Amino acid sequence: MRQERAERARYWRNRLLVSVRGRATVITVAVTAVFLTVILVLGMLLVRDWLESRQAAKAERTAERIAFDIVQGRITGTLSTRPGESGMVQIVSADGTQVLAATPQARGKPPFASAGLSSGDLLVDHRSCPRSIPGCAWIFGLRMRTSPWGPGVMVVAAEPLPSLLNVWGLPLTLTVVLLALLSLVTWWTWHTIGRAFAPIDRIRAELGDLDARDLRQRVFVPRTHGEIQALGETVNATLERLEEATDRERRFVSDASHDLRNPIAGLHLQLEMALDEVDEETRPLIASALRDAERLNDIVIDLLELSRLDSRVPQPVEPVDLAETARREVDRRGDGVRITARLEPGVIVRANPVRIARVLGNLLSNAERHAESGVEVTVRRDGATALLQVEDDGHGIAPDQRERVFERFARLTESRERDPQGTGLGLPIAREIAEIYGGSLTIADSERGARFVMRLPLAADGGSGR
Known part of the structure; x- marks a missing residue:
């Protein structure tokens, strides 16, 4: 008090x-x-x-x-x-x-x-x-x-x-x-x-509500024929120039990524062919070049996805069974870290299935990279929301670093040591996708390791338990 x-x-x-x-x-x-x-x-x-x-x-x-x-x-x-x-x-x-x-x-x-x-x-x-x-x-x-x-x-x-x-x-x-x-x-x-x-x-409030990824909005311009009207017009002119600059940047990233995919694919194919024909002495060198080509291809794919997310390009939306999608992603994993799945059936959300699968893939890859012995995936209802939880038994993430991992290209020291080839884009992409569909992606407290929690609104027909 x-x-x-x-x-x-x-x-x-x-x-x-x-x-x-x-x-x-x-x-x-x-x-x-x-x-x-x-x-x-x-x-x-x-x-x-x-x-x-x-x-x-x-x-x-x-x-x-x-x-x-x-x-x-x-x-x-x-x-x-x-x-x-x-x-x-x-x-x-x-x-x-x-x-x-x-x-x-x-x-x-x-x-x-x-x-x-x-x-x-x-x-x-x-x-x-x-x-x-x-x-x-x-x-x-x-x-x-x-x-x-x-x-x-x-x-x-x-x-x-x-x-x-x-x-x-x-x-x-x-x-x-x-x-x-x-x-x-x-x-x-x-x-x-x-x-x-x-x-x-009102101008200040509208500026505070502006989304950095969608600069098409404009602030209110009062017809006072004075300094305040000039302020509103100046803010809108600045937003217009910023939108144009951002659009040019997105187009450059998108065009460059598209143009790079074909040469990278050709390089990847040639390196695979060369790997079968070279002698044992040259094979490690070719194998290293092939891994670098694969990493470069992953970076290009991530940049393309970020460009689509930033531009808010509409994607087909349909009911997605979160448990089934999680089961398919878990089955695709190899014989590495043991993954335990606790999946409640019939947890339906409305989203793009490819993007939801990408979120699951990014979270599972991150968990496998940091886990000591196992990863646990949970899908269940929590009130009016669908909850997806991916938890590993690694060293975890310090509370003051939990938001930093969602910054683009940000990589913690342990992440660089465990996977020097990572791009630092997987978790930012996963959070952007969750927010596009009205949800959130955060890191919750855990006794051991890191626990990533994604929440999405349940679909209208997804709360009946089917």
Whole structure:
């Protein structure tokens, strides 16, 4: 579980910080965050100043109107406000310690501007957050020379400020708005860049699925009239040139192999005739030349088969009884290494019988070359697949060398020592044939020796046990 979490974290770290899409999104979001923060902070300050100015003007108008009415003798005791004016007004004593009169909303509250009054200020105009008022308010006060309550009293109006301007209100609102905008920018950037890179991902996936032996496929070319379309066209042009070069190489190998077969056959016949007529002293030399001609013929046959496999030339396909084919190949072997066959009848696959026989021949030849005393051949069903297993009791193949033996012309040290005349093409040809018919050829673990396992899909009529 811990390893899975570490791999997931590494995947997303690479996705966000290494990939072009991730880096572009991170950079865009970071720049946007700085920009939006500056804009929103400036907007917050402007909104705060505008709201404070509006509330201050309202408090000022209320205080001035009440002071004017007092001077005109219209107010002598009870205070009241008009619609649109501040609802909290107090008449505070000259020393700022007593509330002499107040509107209903301001009654029972301590003086709003006691500090300014005690210091003898003639005008109070500031933002304050007294405990008697929920939140903060704008305080405006005018000192009066004379009034029904005596000289020097101050008319004080308090206008509450909106909750947005509280200590936490505005920053919290700013944070919520910023996170919402950043989330939108993140999604939009990631989505937009992903859509822009979707054709590149498709081209990459199609390139990854290309078969090196079949270069006729082409990648998707998006009609974006830009760099991505040019990339797709360039990839297809490169594939076309590669296909032409590969076709020329295959034609050369095929033509050269065909042209060599007749001279080799003639040379083989002449050497066989010469072997019957020469004296005993010359016979070993002729016999050696005959073996070299046979090896050269085997190489030409293998090259021809590889050329056919690479070009994917269609071959007739028919139901093939894997057990019968294995029995015929085992019977063809001489009196060399003992071969034990365990063959389940009726294991039918759809393939070309000549090619399947070639796979069996190559595997048996390889097993005989490396076996100490015997080879075992097994044919059986394994679920929906047919299984062919060829196992020898030799020294085996190291796990790190098991894929190398399927490389063309690759030969391990033991193989070169046991059969210096080998071509290194038998096992690659066998694997290619197995893969052509939807199967596989691998080397499985074994207590002793090497165990080659070929799997092929069972034919539709091959699973009934006939």
